[in-house]
Amino acid sequence: MKLIHITDTHFVKPGEMLLGLDPKARLDAAIADINRHHADADLAVITGDLTHWGHREAFENLKDSLAKLSIPVKMILGNHDDRGVMKSVFPETVLDENGFVQEVLDLPAGRFLLLDTNLEGTHAGWYCDNRLAWLERQLETSGDLPLFLFMHHPPCRLHLEPMDRIGLVQADAFRDVVEPHAHKIRHIFFGHIHRPVAGSWLDIPMSTIRSTNHQVWLDFSNRDTIPGSSEPPAYAIAMIETDSIVIHFHDYLDASEKYVMGPVNYEDWNPSTAAE
Numbered sequence: 001m002k003l004i005h006i007t008d009t010h011f012v013k014p015g016e017m018l019l020g021l022d023p024k025a026r027l028d029a030a031i032a033d034i035n036r037h038h039a040d041a042d043l044a045v046i047t048g049d050l051t052h053w054g055h056r057e058a059f060e061n062l063k064d065s066l067a068k069l070s071i072p073v074k075m076i077l078g079n080h081d082d083r084g085v086m087k088s089v090f091p092e093t094v095l096d097e098n099g100f101v102q103e104v105l106d107l108p109a110g111r112f113l114l115l116d117t118n119l120e121g122t123h124a125g126w127y128c129d130n131r132l133a134w135l136e137r138q139l140e141t142s143g144d145l146p147l148f149l150f151m152h153h154p155p156c157r158l159h160l161e162p163m164d165r166i167g168l169v170q171a172d173a174f175r176d177v178v179e180p181h182a183h184k185i186r187h188i189f190f191g192h193i194h195r196p197v198a199g200s201w202l203d204i205p206m207s208t209i210r211s212t213n214h215q216v217w218l219d220f221s222n223r224d225t226i227p228g229s230s231e232p233p234a235y236a237i238a239m240i241e242t243d244s245i246v247i248h249f250h251d252y253l254d255a256s257e258k259y260v261m262g263p264v265n266y267e268d269w270n271p272s273t274a275a276e
């Protein structure tokens with residue numbers, strides 16, 4: 001299975017700029033690149049902060065851009081989003097029994113669990129008892145299916161103090177629910193950080209990528225403010241097979257020169273063949 005991971009599109013109203021950048025132009029460029037090179041992908045998932053202010057016009061602006069994407073797309077909420085506005089602009093959005101944007105997707109690679117860590121009025125991640133109960137039920141009833149989690153906020157500290165301060169408030173309760181089932185979870189895709197980060201939590205591999213708009217600079221000494229940067233935008237391509245998951249981070253606006261480094265002749269380079 002081939003999955004495209006996009007995050008933190010931070011859409012604003014048509015024609016508006018955000019931090020000197022046009023979020024629509026940046027996502028449109030990603031969509032054109034995906035359509036050209038990854039039209040065979042099974043799905044794209046956008047892991048939250050779909051919009052910057054949660055405005056209806058911003059969601060409609062996003063909808064206009066996504067109409068050009070040639071592969072199916074799923075979205076989850078980030079701290080910048082508005083649940084009700086998202087549902088009204090994208091009526092196909094699936095809600096759980098408590099009205100949260102949480103969904104179960106059965107796909108060739110396994111079962112995808114899309115989580116909602118949004119709480120209006122805060123940039124921190126919020127995963128209340130109702131959402132924990134939903135997740136626990138999904139984990140307990142998924143049998144031996146390989147599982148994949150998608151969430152805006154990372155499940156653990158990333159040692160980037162300003163971002164950790166707006167991390168998942170119920171991290172301990174979240175860990176208690178996930179830990180008994182960790183061996184079934186093959187990967188966690190998250191957003192929120194606007195940086196490439198990979199690692200593991202409870203031995204579960206996890207990763208995120210840069211935003212399609214603005215980025216967070218890597219500064220471990222900074223504690224009180226979020227350091228922004230103009231690093232390039234990215235999306236990721238995840239190749240999910242039964243025995244491997246390979247994730248490529250792609251700076252799709254990179255304008256540096258591309259050239260042929262040299263030919264690859266397998267017979268010449270393979271010692272076992274060359275010896276014959």
Ligand SMILES: [Fe+2]
Binds near residue numbers: 008010048049194211
């Ligand atoms: Fe964001």
